[in-house]
Amino acid sequence: MEKTVYSYIKAMRDIIVENKDFLTQLDAEIGDADHGTNMARGFNAVVEKLSEEDLDLKNVLKKAGMGLISSVGGASGPLYGTMFLKAANVAVDNTMDPNVLCQMFKAALDGVKERGKATKGEKTIIDAMEPAYEAFVEVIDSGGSVQQALEKALEAAKEGVEYTKTIIATKGRASYLGERSIGHQDPGATSFTLLLESILKNYMK
Amino acid sequence: MVGIVIVSHSNKISEGVVDMCREMAGKEQKIISAGGLDDYSLGTDAVKIANAIENADSGDGVLVFADLGSAILSTEMAIDILKDSSKDIRVEIADAPIVEGAIAGSIEAYIGGNLESCLTKAEEVKIFSKLNK
Numbered sequence: 001m002e003k004t005v006y007s008y009i010k011a012m013r014d015i016i017v018e019n020k021d022f023l024t025q026l027d028a029e030i031g032d033a034d035h036g037t038n039m040a041r042g043f044n045a046v047v048e049k050l051s052e053e054d055l056d057l058k059n060v061l062k063k064a065g066m067g068l069i070s071s072v073g074g075a076s077g078p079l080y081g082t083m084f085l086k087a088a089n090v091a092v093d094n095t096m097d098p099n100v101l102c103q104m105f106k107a108a109l110d111g112v113k114e115r116g117k118a119t120k121g122e123k124t125i126i127d128a129m130e131p132a133y134e135a136f137v138e139v140i141d142s143g144g145s146v147q148q149a150l151e152k153a154l155e156a157a158k159e160g161v162e163y164t165k166t167i168i169a170t171k172g173r174a175s176y177l178g179e180r181s182i183g184h185q186d187p188g189a190t191s192f193t194l195l196l197e198s199i200l201k202n203y204m205k
Numbered sequence: 206m207v208g209i210v211i212v213s214h215s216n217k218i219s220e221g222v223v224d225m226c227r228e229m230a231g232k233e234q235k236i237i238s239a240g241g242l243d244d245y246s247l248g249t250d251a252v253k254i255a256n257a258i259e260n261a262d263s264g265d266g267v268l269v270f271a272d273l274g275s276a277i278l279s280t281e282m283a284i285d286i287l288k289d290s291s292k293d294i295r296v297e298i299a300d301a302p303i304v305e306g307a308i309a310g311s312i313e314a315y316i317g318g319n320l321e322s323c324l325t326k327a328e329e330v331k332i333f334s335k336l337n338k
Contacts, residue, residue, distance in 0.1 A: 038248065069282060073248025075275035078282035115278065172274055
């Protein structure tokens with residue numbers, strides 16, 4: 001992976017900004033109608049704080065995490081912020097060793113689960129993130145490439161988003177809706193899937 | 206004295222709750238608002254909350270009142286940020302209604318209660334009937 005971590009963060013920002021209205025619309029259906037606006041504000045702030053000269057993986061992930069925490073404004077701030085901070089903790093200099101990537105993914109997932117006190121099946125980001133992580137590790141463990149792992153992870157995340165349409169929200173604002181939340185896809189699971197898509201696209205560039 | 210921090214998505218709410226608490230509180234008592242985002246839009250900001258907690262602490266700990274959802278998540282994140290920067294501050298989040306709880310908690314702090322008794326007084330409000338039913 002020769003591309004800089006900055007280019008990945010920028011790709012994430014771009015996909016979030018492109019889908020800002022879509023994410024807010026999803027959130028309007030079952031939440032407080034701010035997910036797209038919040039995520040776009042957060043990622044814009046993060047990109048502003050970074051520059052192309054920022055090459056240190058750990059440092060960039062940390063800056064991104066703190067930037068999201070202080071500028072997103074909704075629950076996604078602490079959740080996505082924790083994701084980046086936890087991944088930064090286990091990142092090893094600028095090594096993009098597939099096994100290190102697996103560990104970063106795992107640390108990020110565990111961090112989000114702990115922060116949100118959430119498990120799979122509660123119509124949250126975890127419904128996309130956990131299957132994505134499992135698919136990613138499975139490919140790497142069986143000797144596949146990072147690209148193949150990202151492709152499988154994205155596929156699993158998309159299935160996870162579809163799955164969120166079938167279940168009742170028990171976390172966050174959507175939980176106030178009870179059964180009326182069925183039929184709507186979770187905005188957080190959707191934004192995570194978009195981020196994963198931007199990572200894969202940037203990787204393949 | 207135990208410090209109080211009010212966290213709401215709305216800056217108007219947190220400022221208003223602070224004003225209401227101040228009516229009955231001591232002049233030097235630290236009751237700090239950490240609501241909304243810097244541009245006054247609705248939301249919660251863990252870094253802002255962490256700063257408020259730090260400013261509210263005078264050594265006896267801080268009791269935080271938060272409205273809902275991300276206010277709780279952001280407060281928990283703020284506590285972790287303080288821990289990670291090795292700031293040794295005792296912090297509790299009250300499981301109580303934000304207005305009534307904050308008033309009960311800040312009065313208990315004013316009359317010399319410790320963090321535990323402030324937390325208890327604040328959380329007792331949950332079963333308090335305002336219609337005397």
